[in-house]
Amino acid sequence: MKKNKFTKQAAAALSLCMLGMALASCGRTVNDVPVTDKPATPDSGITPPSTTDIAPVTTPTVTTKAEVTTEPAPAHKIEQKDGIWYVDGVLIANKSYPLPEDYNPGKLLPEAEEAFKKMQSDAARDGIKLTIVSGFRSYNRQKNLYNSYVNKDGKAEADRYSARPGYSEHQSGLAMDLNSVDDSFAYTKEAKWIAENCSKYGFIIRYPKGKEPITGYIYEPWHVRYLGTELAAKVTASGLTLEEYFGITSFYKD
Secondary structure: OHHHHHHHHHHHHHHHHHHHHHHHHHOOOHHHOOOOOOOOOOOOOOOOOOHHHOOOOOOOOOOOOOOOOOOOOOOOOEEEEOOEEEEOOEEEOOOOOOOOOOOOOOOOOHHHHHHHHHHHHHHHHOOOOOOEEEOOOOHHHHHHHHHHHHHHHOHHHHHHHOOOOOOOHHHHOOEEEEOOOOHHHHHOHHHHHHHHHHHHHOEEEEEOOOOHHHHOOOOEEEEEEEOOHHHHHHHHHHOOOHHHHHOOOOOOOO
16 A cells, blocks of 8 residues: 555656646747847838838038129229319219319310210201200309309208309310200100210210219209210119219218
């Protein structure tokens, strides 16, 4: 009986041992799981691209334009000869640059008069009549005219439309008033023709509309100044007054 009991206990122990070994052989730890570099497939079923398939991101090279530099306009030469002011050789008479009291050519200078006659002739073919209502004025004539305006309207107002003696372009012999010095002239076909064509003959509208703070005078569509065809074309094309074109001022010191 004892032998059988021992045999049964041994058999039971052996069975338990074999069962433990079987269970141990089936168990795995985390460390037993093989490691792979391949990423797991997501639940969507779409396999993400391999990192080796993605093109490297490069930072674009930004090329900036070289800084654009503008050459400064050449300085204009301002000089005085025998009391007369010139800018690049062009006679100037305005509120900043007066003419000597004794400067008196006596009439329109020949080049200005000849240019007007040519312009007058061509205008006539277009059905436009042009006449000079005021050409050359001496210092004394301008003095009397200006004083009469001061007596009539006061000095401040007179300075807007009439030059003080010695400061008038009319004294230069290169300026003239055409047809009418009334404000209504601006609306005539003659004024339009002059504005569109006078530069072809060497003239400019000397006191354009809206430029009083620069020229010192109100709009005068009748007042033209002779510069020669080349310079007149340049000034007109620029859209600038003579003061702006030459970079000069026009104002009285007092």
